[in-house]
Structures are given as structure tokens and as C-alpha cells.
Amino acid sequence: MKPAVAERCLGNRPGLGPLPVERSRALPRGRRAPVSAVARPGKAGLKGNSKGGVPAASKRSQGATRALSPAMVELETASLQISQTPEWKALEDHVTEIEQTHLRVLLRDAKRSEFLFHEHNKIISDFSRQRVTEKTIELLINLADRAKLRKKIDAMFNGEKINLTEDRAVLHVALRAPRNQQIFTDGADVVPEVWQVLDKIKSFTDKVRDGTWLGATGKPLTDVVAIGIGGSFLGPLFVHTALRTEQTAGEEAKGRNLRFLANVDPVDVARALNGLRPETTLIVVVSKTFTTAETMLNARTVRTWLTAELGKEAVSKHMVAVSTNLKLVKEFGIDPENAFAFWDWVGGRYSVCSAVGMLPLSLQYGFDIMEQFLKGAHDVDDHFRTSPFGENIPVMLGLTGVWNTTFLGYPSLAILPYTQALSKLAPHIQQVSMESNGKGVSLDGSKLSFEAGEIDFGEPGTNGQHSFYQLIHQGRVVPCEFIGIVKSQQSVYLKGEVVSNHDELMCNFFAQADALATGKTPVELRAENVPDSLIPHKTFTGNRPSTSVLLPELTAYTVGQILSLYENRIAVQGFIWGINSFDQWGVELGKVLASKVRAEMNMCRTQDRKVGPSDGFNHSTTKLLNRYLDGKARLLYPEPEDVFPCDLIDADHCRPPTSYQ
Numbered sequence: 001m002k003p004a005v006a007e008r009c010l011g012n013r014p015g016l017g018p019l020p021v022e023r024s025r026a027l028p029r030g031r032r033a034p035v036s037a038v039a040r041p042g043k044a045g046l047k048g049n050s051k052g053g054v055p056a057a058s059k060r061s062q063g064a065t066r067a068l069s070p071a072m073v074e075l076e077t078a079s080l081q082i083s084q085t086p087e088w089k090a091l092e093d094h095v096t097e098i099e100q101t102h103l104r105v106l107l108r109d110a111k112r113s114e115f116l117f118h119e120h121n122k123i124i125s126d127f128s129r130q131r132v133t134e135k136t137i138e139l140l141i142n143l144a145d146r147a148k149l150r151k152k153i154d155a156m157f158n159g160e161k162i163n164l165t166e167d168r169a170v171l172h173v174a175l176r177a178p179r180n181q182q183i184f185t186d187g188a189d190v191v192p193e194v195w196q197v198l199d200k201i202k203s204f205t206d207k208v209r210d211g212t213w214l215g216a217t218g219k220p221l222t223d224v225v226a227i228g229i230g231g232s233f234l235g236p237l238f239v240h241t242a243l244r245t246e247q248t249a250g251e252e253a254k255g256r257n258l259r260f261l262a263n264v265d266p267v268d269v270a271r272a273l274n275g276l277r278p279e280t281t282l283i284v285v286v287s288k289t290f291t292t293a294e295t296m297l298n299a300r301t302v303r304t305w306l307t308a309e310l311g312k313e314a315v316s317k318h319m320v321a322v323s324t325n326l327k328l329v330k331e332f333g334i335d336p337e338n339a340f341a342f343w344d345w346v347g348g349r350y351s352v353c354s355a356v357g358m359l360p361l362s363l364q365y366g367f368d369i370m371e372q373f374l375k376g377a378h379d380v381d382d383h384f385r386t387s388p389f390g391e392n393i394p395v396m397l398g399l400t401g402v403w404n405t406t407f408l409g410y411p412s413l414a415i416l417p418y419t420q421a422l423s424k425l426a427p428h429i430q431q432v433s434m435e436s437n438g439k440g441v442s443l444d445g446s447k448l449s450f451e452a453g454e455i456d457f458g459e460p461g462t463n464g465q466h467s468f469y470q471l472i473h474q475g476r477v478v479p480c481e482f483i484g485i486v487k488s489q490q491s492v493y494l495k496g497e498v499v500s501n502h503d504e505l506m507c508n509f510f511a512q513a514d515a516l517a518t519g520k521t522p523v524e525l526r527a528e529n530v531p532d533s534l535i536p537h538k539t540f541t542g543n544r545p546s547t548s549v550l551l552p553e554l555t556a557y558t559v560g561q562i563l564s565l566y567e568n569r570i571a572v573q574g575f576i577w578g579i580n581s582f583d584q585w586g587v588e589l590g591k592v593l594a595s596k597v598r599a600e601m602n603m604c605r606t607q608d609r610k611v612g613p614s615d616g617f618n619h620s621t622t623k624l625l626n627r628y629l630d631g632k633a634r635l636l637y638p639e640p641e642d643v644f645p646c647d648l649i650d651a652d653h654c655r656p657p658t659s660y661q
């Protein structure tokens, strides 16, 4: 064992005063500039809201470096100043009308309820508990028309480069297109390429599952660890969680294990690898870019775990990759033969239907089950692309989302599935929705005059009821989406109980939506002899909007349907708000600043520096960073090359956790 060294950089050094405030620095070479810094001549001189100026789209067409197709100019123009249109104004005026109604009253109108009840391929959606009337829906559809929603949907499905800031098509819908469909972008049909990769996934996963593909020591690979973060993690985790207890999928997964490693926290590494043996483990490194810091460090860490026991040659049998960047996959040491490609027209958060999800999930459940998932997603894509807006479930979800967020002023959405199997739906949708629509400028770069985006959160019922439902019943108004299932994945009916366990769960699904909508009045409370002093506390104002979605069962097929409902719902919102839902510049700044801190920490370690961070940090950061480094300086670590963050996993390979001097 090498001698332990104390890592000390910024101790309690006298005279370490406040440091200069942050200075702006040039972006490192090779790093893309944030959108505001990208040269966009068409936008030159257009400050803030484009109100009153020449529309940015036409400015762009006068002097843009990258010409937009006439169709895209039309769509960009349709996105400008949507809030200045008569259709928008009509909805603003309509708010006053709606405020004079109460859901308690609206729900008495059976004709209205019928109008707001929709069904597609056994998915039932009930919008009658939204604060809307037939007129509201008509006005929302007028707004959708003004925003050219139909053309935008068509542009997406037709492979137009609607992701303007990255000059990319948005074609995740092609990932679930049947073999015989044609979808073109840049003049080429992408469907054959999609199926080439799907066929490769089927062939590889069949071999691993039937034991034709063995590990370095000749053992079958029964355990899979998928390393990836964000879109390369949340979607696959959602689907895996949804299928674990489904009967057919469960049968197919017998004797197999699928785990995820996302966080760069060594604690997550320890938990992901706990109890696994390298000789029976297959590692899938999932990263669209193959540059994400967290994923790459985790991949190097797990590669070390693997090769420490099995030797370097084991990588070819035990590590595979999913990426659009096959060059970096090769440089990492993974055989390109063992790489599964996808394309820049698939956004990370929309990638679960690509090899990102299909590879790890097919290893666990078999390709045939996962093909059902693709079919379910395609079914809803088709419904979305072809149905009239008023009967189109993703469009209705999107329109009511815009109504609640932008016009009624309710910024959040609670996603409340009444099945534990959908417990990872809300975390996945959080990323899809908030990374897509959390934007402050419209497509042309002008500042929005309203707030776009939605704050999404959620928990399965009934757990949520014992957590945050108090607030949604009597505190803030939070629109809710309830998801119920007719046939549970697991059936339990105890002798002597009045209802089955699943019915018990579903009683709550029905009750909560009505409790939110109708509430309870002081008059009703008095009739129940509630003491006057308690009446204000026990009153439920009601009038709290929700949508209920009911599915026949939760299978790979219906999980695919749910995914497409949400992905397309979110696209509708973005199309109406006139923003680019398919870029994510907002995640860049934090990454750049983390690199600065990393460089500083590395300097401290390698140069045993006796001075604190010298530039680029503000006083607060310097102070806290000093405290962190000072605390670390008191810890005893083994030599860096021996520090292996699997202390909790395998005593043979690991040092004990650090201790205090």
C-alpha cells in the first residue's frame, strides 16, 4: 500500500482576503457559444421584444448566414408575437368569463362533460374537470391555428429542421415508425437506418440473453449496468420501472438484472455495482455526445472495476456503447462493432425509443416486448398527426396546459399516476417538459412577453396523498393529471375485504379528482354540525382543475402510448408558445463554471498550492470553496491512483473510506 498523503491546498492561511469578483472570459476553444452569443445577423439590432420592429424572420431572410426554407420562415413568423394576436387577446378576455364559473356548476352539465370526453385506441381522457367550456376549447383551437400548429406538427414529422438554433430536424417519431414507412430529412429516408440499428439490437440482445454471447471467463452476462444521465437515463428508467411487475415482461426478465448509474456521485457508483461480479456484468455506456463529464467519469470508473479483475481484454466482451459519436466510442476503447448508433435528429430527452432505451431494455425484457413499446408510441404519434385538434388527446393535453399555465396563471403541473409502476414517469417528464419548454425567448430570439414552461412534479397515488396533496387541496392551485389503469399488473383480492387492493387504489383516483373540482362549502360543513371555529379550516374551495386519463392496462404497448402522449403534449405547448422546445442552452453555463472549479481543484492537488483560488471566483464562492478544501485537507486519502470509489463494494479492491486526521 502506498503511503497515505494529506491532500491540502487551501488551509487556514493568514492573509487570504476576498478575491476579485468574477471576470468574463472567452469561451474555451471548441465549445459552442450560448444562443445569445451565436452570430445571428438576422437578429442584429433587435433588442428584447420584437414588438414594433421588422419581424425577425424577415430580417433573417434579408441577411442570415444560414438560409431557412420558406416553410421555416413561415413557421418562425407564426411564432412571433403570438401574445399580440387577436386569438391570444380573446383568450385573455375569456378568463373573466371562466372566473365567474365554478367546476362544481360546470360538472352538472352532462353535455359539456361528453364534449370533453375523448377516446383513442382504449385510452380514455376526460377533460371535464378542466376550467373550460366549449367556447374555451374553440378559442384555444383558434390560437393553435394562429400559431400554425398543424404546419408545425407536419414540419416535425416531415424532417424539417425545426430545431433552428442547432440546425437539426426533430425526428424521434421516426424511431418508432414501422419498417415500411418513409420519413425523409436532408433528402434521405431515415427509417431503414433506424431498423438497421433495431435489427442489430435484436441480434445482440438475443445472443446475450440466450448465452451465445459470454463474458471473458465464459460465464453468461446476466447483469447489466446502463451508465448515462439526463435523457440517456430517465426515459429508460421510467420504462424499466413500468415493466418490472408486468407479467409477460417479468417472465422474460427472470434471472436478469438491470441497473442504472447516472450521478457522478461515487455513492451512486457504489450502489449500482453493489453485489455485482465483473465476470457476469455487461456495461452499456449511453451518451449521445460521449463527452458528458458525469457519464464519462462513471464509464472510466466502471471500466477500472471491470479490468482490475478481468484484465483489459475483457472490455470487448463486457462493454458496449450507445452514441451518435462513434469516433469517441472507439477512442474510449469500445469496439465500434459493439456500438449502437443514433442520430443528431434525436434529442437526448426524446431518445428512449432509440438504442438509448431499446438496448438496455431489450437486454432485460427481450426485443419482442420492447417492439410492442415502439408500436404503442407509434400508435399515439399517428393519432397526434392525423386527428382533428378537438379530438386529439396530446393536442388537448397541450392546449389545456397552455390555458392553465399562461392564461389562468397556474405555473405547475402535478403528474399523478395511480400505479406504482409509473413512479418514474414524473421524473422523466420533468426533464422532457422543463428542458424543452423552460425558455425565455421565442424562436427568433426575442424576449417572450409571457412566461413559457411548466413546473412539473409528481408521485404515484396514493403516496402523494400523504405528502403534498394538502397544498393542492387547500393551498396553491396546481393543475393535476391523474392516470388510472383498469387492469392492475398484479391482482390481490383478500377474502373478507370489500374491494380488491387495486380497486382500493382506484377509489382514490376517482375521489381525488372530484374533491379538487367540487371542494366542500361552509354550508355543507354546517349541515354536518362542524363547529363554526373549524369551518374555515375544513372548507375546500374546489374549482381546482385536473385531467383524468384511463388506460386498460399497463403493458409495454401502453407505456409506449403514454410516452408519446407526453412527448407530443409538450411539443404542442412549445409550438403554441412559439419557442424552440428542442434545444437546451440553459444547461451550458453551469457546466462551464464547473470546469473552472475542476481546474482549480486539480491545480491545488497537483501543485500543492499555498494560495487560494486566484481569479475568476466571487467572494462567496471563494469562501465556501476554501472551507471545502480546508475540510478535505483534513482527510486522509490513499494515493490518487489507488482511490477507487467502490469502497463499499469489494473489500479486496478498495481502500477503507477516508478518515479524519
Ligand SMILES: O=P(O)(O)OC[C@H]1O[C@](O)(CO)[C@@H](O)[C@@H]1O
Residues within 6 Å of the ligand: 229, 230, 231, 232, 286, 287, 288, 289, 290, 291, 292, 295, 348, 349, 435, 584, 587
Ligand atoms: O447523452 P449525453 O450526451 O451524455 O447527454 C446527457 C444529457 O445532458 C443534457 O445535454 C443536459 O442535461 C441532456 O439534454 C442530455 O439528455
